[in-house]
Every structure is written in C-alpha cells, then in structure tokens.
Amino acid sequence: MTITEYFNLLFTDYTLRTITLxxxxxxAICGMLGSFAVLRKQSLLGDAVSHAAxxxxxxxxxxxxxxxxxxxxxxxxxxxxxxxxxIRGMITxxxxxxxxxxxxxxxxxFGFGMLLLTFIQKMPNANQAGLDKYLxxxxxxxxxxxxxxxxxxxxxxxxxxxLFWKEFKILLFDPDYTKTLGFNTRFIDVLITFFIxxxxxxxxxxxxxVLMSALLLAPAAAARQWTNSLGFMVFLAAIFGAFSGVLGTxxxxxxxxxxxxxxIVLVAAVFVIFSFIFSPGRGLLFREIRFRKNRKDLQLKKxxxxxxxxxxxxxxxxxxxxxxxxxxxxxxxxxxLRTLEEKEWIxxxxxQWALTQKGFxxxxxxxxxxxxxx
Numbered sequence: 001m002t003i004t005e006y007f008n009l010l011f012t013d014y015t016l017r018t019i020t021l022x023x024x025x026x027x028a029i030c031g032m033l034g035s036f037a038v039l040r041k042q043s044l045l046g047d048a049v050s051h052a053a054x055x056x057x058x059x060x061x062x063x064x065x066x067x068x069x070x071x072x073x074x075x076x077x078x079x080x081x082x083x084x085x086x087i088r089g090m091i092t093x094x095x096x097x098x099x100x101x102x103x104x105x106x107x108x109x110f111g112f113g114m115l116l117l118t119f120i121q122k123m124p125n126a127n128q129a130g131l132d133k134y135l136x137x138x139x140x141x142x143x144x145x146x147x148x149x150x151x152x153x154x155x156x157x158x159x160x161x162x163l164f165w166k167e168f169k170i171l172l173f174d175p176d177y178t179k180t181l182g183f184n185t186r187f188i189d190v191l192i193t194f195f196i197x198x199x200x201x202x203x204x205x206x207x208x209x210v211l212m213s214a215l216l217l218a219p220a221a222a223a224r225q226w227t228n229s230l231g232f233m234v235f236l237a238a239i240f241g242a243f244s245g246v247l248g249t250x251x252x253x254x255x256x257x258x259x260x261x262x263x264i265v266l267v268a269a270v271f272v273i274f275s276f277i278f279s280p281g282r283g284l285l286f287r288e289i290r291f292r293k294n295r296k297d298l299q300l301k302k303x304x305x306x307x308x309x310x311x312x313x314x315x316x317x318x319x320x321x322x323x324x325x326x327x328x329x330x331x332x333x334x335x336x337l338r339t340l341e342e343k344e345w346i347x348x349x350x351x352q353w354a355l356t357q358k359g360f361x362x363x364x365x366x367x368x369x370x371x372x373x374x
Contacts, residue, residue, distance in 0.1 A: 006250050016253065019139050022147040023245030023264060026203050029154045031219035031241030032161065033199045035234045036192050038220040039172055044099065045084070045193075046213035048106040049200045052083025054113025054209050057134050058120060067131070069146060073201055076134075080197045083109050088193075110209070137208030137261030139249065150202055157195050161234070168192065169230055207261040218268035219244060225279035244268035 010016050037045055056079025057072045064071050083105050090101040117131060133141065161168065167188050170178045178185050196216070203212045219241035223233045248264030277284050340346045345359030 003250055003254055006254050015140075016249075018144055018147055019142050019253075019260070020246055020249045022142040022150055023139060023206060023249045023260065024242045025147065025150040025154055025245075026199075026206055027215065027219065027241030027243070027245035027264070027268075028238040029150070029157055029199050029241075030203060030216045031223070031237035031239070032157065032234050033192075033196045034216040034218075034220035034241075035223065035230070035237045036168070036172065037196055038217060038224060039230070039233075040192075042196075043217050044102045044106075044213075045087070045196065046200055046216040048087060048102040049080045049084055049197050050204065050209045050212035051106045051113070052109035053077070053080040053201055053204060054134065055079050055109055055116055056082075057131065057204070058113055058116035061120060061131060062116070069141070069143075069205060070149070072131075072134075073204065076204055077198065077201045079109070080201055081194070084193055084197055113209075133208070134204050135209050136259060137204070137206050137211065139206045139252075139260035139264075141205060146205065153198060153202060157199070160191065160195065164188065164191065165231075172230070207264060211261055211265045214265045215241070215244070215268060218265065218272050222268070222271040222275040225275040225282045228281075240268070240271045244271060 006016065010020060034046070037043060053076035056075035056077070058075075059079070060072050060075025061067065063075075087098075087101045087105050090096050090104070091098055094101075096104075120131060167178070167183055170181070170183070171185055171188050171192075175185055178188075200212050200216060203215055207215050219237040220233070222240050223236035226236055227233050244264050244267045248267040249260055251267070252258045252260040252263045275283070278286075280286050340359065341348050343359075344356060345362060347354055347356055
C-alpha cells in the first residue's frame with residue numbers, strides 16, 4: 001500500500017479510520033499537556049509515570065481476569081497517580097532531588113510491573129497473552145470505543161485548560177505571585193499533574209510504556225522553538241502531535257513489519273529536529289546567520305571607527321592628507337569597502353575612496369556611545 005492509497009482508504013476503511021483518528025487525538029492531547037510538563041521542567045515525569053503505570057495494568061488483570069482495555073487503563077491510571085504522588089512526597093518530605101525521586105519510582109514500579117508480567121505469563125490462562133503490548137504499544141488494537149474515550153478526555157482537558165487558563169499561566173511562570181493572589185496553588189498543581197498522568201495512560205495502548213514520554217515531550221519541545229507565547233505554544237504542540245500521529249500511522253500502515261508507536265515517535269522527533277534547525281527565533285541555522293551578520297557588522301563598525309580616528313584630526317573629512325592615509329592602509333577587504341559604500345559611509349572613485357559626512361557622523365556617534373559605556 002502506498003501513502004496515496006492509504007489516504008484514499010482513510011474515510012472508507014474502519015480500521016484505518018479508527019487508528020488514525022485515535023493517534024491524531026492522542027498526539028494532540030499529549031502536545032497540549034506536554035507543553036506544561038516542558039515549561040515546568042518536569043520532562044522526566046512522563047517517563048516515570050508511564051513506567052509506574054505498568055504494575056496497575058498487571059494488577060487490574062489479576063483482579064478481573066479479563067483484558068478489557070478500559071479496566072486495564074483504569075488500573076494504569078491509579079498506579080500512575082500513586083507513583084506521581086510518591087514522587088511529590090519524596091521531594092517535599094525528604095532531601096532527595098527531583099531527578100533522584102523520579103529515577104527511584106521509575107525503576108521500582110517498572111521492576112515490580114515486569115515481575116507481575118512474568119508471573120502472569122506463567123499462569124495457565126489463555127487470556128494473559130498480549131499484555132506485553134503495553135510495553136511498546138500496539139495501535140492496531142484500538143477500537144471505536146477507545147477513540148471515543150480519547151476524544152471525551154481531550155474535550156474535558158481542553159475545557160479545563162480554558163477554564164483555568166489564567167491560573168495555570170500564573171502558576172507556571174510565578175508560583176509565589178500566584179499564592180499572593182489567593183489562588184489554591186496546590187489544587188491547580190494537582191489538576192495539571194492529573195491530566196498529564198491521564199494523557200500518558202491513554203497513550204500506553206498505542207505507544208507503550210517505553211516510548212510514551214517521547215510522545216508527551218517531543219511536540220512540546222518542537223513548539224517551544226517557534227514562539228514565546230504559551231497559548232500559541234500549546235496550540236502548535238497539539239498540531240505537531242496530531243500530525244505526528246497521522247503521519248506515523250500512515251508510514252506504519254504502508255510498510256510491512258513497522259510498529260505504529262515507534263514510527264509516531266520518530267516522526268515527532270523529525271518535527272523536533274526541524275524546529276531546532278529552522279525556527280526563526282531559536283533555530284541553529286538562523287542563529288548562525290545572525291552570528292555571522294553581527295560579526296560582519298562589528299567588523300564594519302570597527303573599520304569605520306578606525307577611519308574616524310584618522311580623519312578626526314583634520315579640518316575636514318575630504319582633506320587630501322586624510323584620504324592619502326586611508327588609501328595607504330591595506331587592512332580593509334574589498335567586501336568591507338563595498339558594504340561601507342552601500343551604506344553611504346564612504347565614496348569610491350576609481351582606486352581612491354574617502355569617508356562621507358554620513359559615515360563620519362555614524363562613527364562619531366559610535367565613538368561617543370563607547371565613551372559613555374566605558
């Protein structure tokens with residue numbers, strides 16, 4: 001199947017439509033909530049929560065004996081929330097740093113989850129097969145009811161974001177000021193954290209425990225390179241996440257033996273790399289262009305100041321002796337002289353050139369400004 005055939009079948013084939021819509025919605029909600037995780041410097045939280053959800057999946061199966069995705073994801077949500085609040089408790093009540101607490105919870109819960117999965121695999125129960133899909137994800141198992149839950153959660157999340165937008169924004173950039181305004185910072189913080197955990201749990205079936213944090217953070221990291229506005233960043237991250245889901249699903253469906261979850265993450269990584277290189281404000285390419293331009297401007301200004309130092313002691317800038325001194329000095333490149341002429345700071349006549357009144361005034365202003373700064 002080619003990409004063109006895939007998009008032609010998208011609106012008629014139930015499986016393709018369901019999977020594509022599910023991954024698009026998942027990418028959008030992860031992008032929105034991932035923006036808050038990135039800006040709050042909680043990037044590792046997604047990794048810790050996704051790994052902490054694994055024991056909940058296993059315990060939910062042991063209790064119910066069924067592989068109902070809603071029941072398993074509910075167990076994952078409970079386990080993820082327990083892991084999250086353990087992390088918060090370790091940070092606030094002990095002297096452990098955030099990264100240490102995250103690492104401890106991640107390894108502890110993931111190890112316990114793997115132990116439970118090993119135990120389940122040895123049970124004489126045919127239903128246990130397939131729980132390992134939550135490790136790396138299996139988007140093909142998505143059904144219409146799963147997508148509906150994703151859409152509902154995304155809608156509720158969007159409604160809460162709009163309802164508490166001012167509070168979220170103030171807490172994000174100035175927690176102390178938020179307290180002075182009388183807002184319940186603990187409630188707002190818990191609300192953000194809960195929705196982040198919820199988004200992670202929703203993505204476990206599609207992307208898996210191991211890669212879920214990448215889908216949460218990559219769209220937000222890419223969007224951060226393009227804007228300083230929180231609202232536009234959240235919107236852009238949702239767009240990047242949705243496109244990552246759609247394109248990743250399309251590539252996976254058109255190739256044999258390609259898992260959807262890893263491909264979605266790789267597509268999101270491409271958005272990140274592209275943003276790191278080509279974004280106008282922070283991109284490496286434009287940063288290098290600005291650096292070269294600033295270096296060139298600095299070189300021109302130093303050249304102009306040197307000229308000013310030569311001609312300032314003469315009665316006028318067209319004094320023959322000043323022009324002779326300038327033309328006998330060979331420290332300027334032809335490119336520098338051409339640029340200075342374009343700016344009308346010098347005039348060139350044949351092999352002779354001289355400082356103009358505009359160039360003299362410009363150099364004088366720079367010289368006086370430098371004296372002020374010193």
